[in-house]
Amino acid sequence: MSNYPFHRIEQYWQQYWEESSIYSTKNDFSKPKYYILDMFPYPSGAGLHVGHPLGYIATDIIARYKRMKGFNVLHPMGFDSFGLPTERYSMTTGIHPAEATKTNIERFKEQLRIIGLGYDWDREIATSNPDYYKWTQWIFLLLYNSWYCHDTKKSRPIEELPIPTDIHYEQDINQYIDSRRLAFIANIPVNWCEELSTVLANEEVEEWRSKGYTVIRKPVRQWMLRITEYADRLLEDLALVQWPNSTKEMQINWIGKSEGAEIQFPVLGEEEYITVFTTRPDTVFGATYLVIAPELPLVDLIASPEQKDAIEEYRTITKEKNDIERTELQKTKTGVFTGAYALNPLTNTEIPIWIADYVLPDYGTGAIMAVPAHDDRDFEFATKFNLPIIQVVQPVDSTKAIPSDEAFTDYGIAINCNHTELKLNGLPTVEVKKTIIDYVEQHKIGRAKITYKLHDWLFSRQRFWGEPIPIIFYEDGTKRSLELDELPLLLPEIDSLESLRGESPLAKVEQWVNFTDKDGRKGAFETNIMPQWAGSCWYYARYLDPQNTEAFCDPTLEKYWLGENGVDLYVGGSEHAVLHLLYARFWHKVLYDYGYVTSKEPFSRLFHQGMLLGTDGKRKMSKSVGNVVNPDDVIEKYGADSFRLFEMFLGPLEVTKPWSDTGIEGSFRFLNRLWRFYVNPETEHIAENVVEREMTKKELFLLHSTIKKVSNDIETLSFNTAIAQMMIFLNEASTFETKPKSMMLDFLKVLAPFAPHFAEELWKIYGHSTSIVIENFPECNEEYLVVDEVEIIIQVNSKIKAKLMVSTSATSAEQETLAKNLPEIAALLQGTTPKKVVSVPQKLVNFIL
């Protein structure tokens, strides 16, 4: 028996859809909207493997379903087309990145096309397109020209920034303004490779080191974005979104809000103070030494002459460690004494000041008070260097011994906290904390303080293939941002990237960098570019209005398509759980502050599809492992509809699962069986046993329970069970002698979102001249699901002994009587009276003997 002609069918309908523009989304405000979005891909040269379309097929099914349910559906696709891999490819091949990008996008689009995904390609965007990055630059300038107002808790135009009265000179004013902008310049250490004279990404460091190059941490002038101003809002507004809990938690941890206090420790013999941050101000009585990050300039001020050499040596070693090594090598603590002492302001005792790389310069104040008795790291350090350990907290349960070989880090009861004014001993940790914060605030030696792990976003890259930063620096040292009518600031036309190797490729294109302004002043453009995250931070808004040359997006369209909810469903990998999703939320909130967007959050519901493993079920599908399965080959062999069904049938969308080359046979068989169920394969006409008649009760039950199950499962993205139900439908309906046409048509609509080409073809064979895409999805009628009899189980001592059909109206007493009278049960109950009988209506009867 031959297979159904999927090649012919799929080709025909893909062409039909394109020619009829059936997936083109209209701005029809009379309908409720549904905005469903995929994380757009980076168009790499490798093309797609079968793991990539997993999420796209899922959103395609939902988009088709929602459209059939009467929604105006927006389901667009585009490309995140700036990025390092293309730049590297261009360096080695000499092919211009724009050229390579164009080729890759075409290949991607073709691969997506043959899967039968109903994207509205009229709305396609690419982040490397000047019409697009004009607006990425515009949003950057919005940030640059904004400050964060703590009174109104939002960003405001920089012109509205109040200048402190004690600042008079223009230069100082400008400096002050720059210090408050949301986009600002700072010197930040990066992984610097001298031989390559370039900055390396963290993951590149290992690669070049192993080739014998040296990589050090070196401060470089960088653009930063002040995302930390939004830390609290980013944290609080997570309550507004329907996201996987794990993702929310990762963001919470990333933001890392911790409440504590800053306390000042005066340095003996100097006019200096060391300010430390601690989450446990209650343990200050146990602080027996201080530790400062070796990088801090403060170290030079306080170090005693005889310790200077040792300190310098230690600093050199620290500098050569990158972040990874600094953490990996921490099996044993290292550090050097500075020779200086500080005064513990509560105990009035002298304590030594050390430097150690376990204290990080960019977290808190870069200095800590070490409390070895109650902190694991301090304990380890104190043990190694023989520093005193003083217990100041004991467990609430005083019978528990205080271990001597480790720190007690839990909350408890204060001990050994002897102070002339404060009575602390015996108080619980929470109260001690409060008392000490009050005390240090009163004496102006400290304050309550909230610290975040989140730091400002390093926003510049010393590369070529990205958005230029639209800022001009004049020869006199002033600068200005470009005006909207000067955007986009285009990348220069270049022949070859090869010659631009090194720090900031753009700096080498002199005719581009040097610039004479309208007023004749000479200046130079910023030569750093934006990171790949920039373009993906706001692309969901551009799809609403991709051709707009006046604004990033029309406000009326924004109100309709984004509105209160933002994107209704966002589907993509969990590898973007923190960075992309946090950065995009940040930009959205800035746009919100200016009223450019209506919702506080960009993505109201988020779903992560799982990874696809190779057929061995162990390793991730990837080119380097060599276990890649190409969708083109699968589609060639089985057709796009079988491919779509199988991808969704593999298992729950969110879990990691292996691909199976044989499993797809099952989906293919299902469609072939359906084909023969609907048509006579010889004539390709409606099957002879399909008749015009009313559905029987049994048929109505089967059809409507299928409609219900599939609808519910699509809403929760449980496609595997939806497909299982459709298979059950076919298995049962195949046993019917004749099949009512109305049932056949309704089931076809249920199938259509999953296997659209297949459904279209049968819809046509069944006499329709319009597309099934625009039909209404069948509604489940609960009346047909009402049954009057149900099978219950009869147990004796909780073991199943019999089954029984009872009326759905049977009471527990009635079904108990019926059960007792069953011959096999009566036999077991003979001569005894059950101690207890559990009878749950429509479930079971259990006799306990």
Place this chain on the structure above:
RNA sequence: GCCCAGGUGGCGAAAUCGGCAGACGCACAGGACUUAAAAUCCUGGGACCCUUAAAGUCGUGCGGGUUCAAGUCCCGCCCUGGGCACCA
């Protein structure tokens, strides 16, 4: 080390509220059709015991507990995957 997710047949998996564990599919076995094979259709299947069947016993990572009843709830552990990692 910390956080998150998960552990169910040979395999992918299913199982609203605690109520028949293993739906649906793959692979496998037997049968029908065929000269034969493929395709298709029908049948079977957790394990143990047993010639077979019935009956019985065991069975959702491991050990306890709650309950008439536990994959599902509680306590303790083991393992796998993902993420973060000296954050004071």
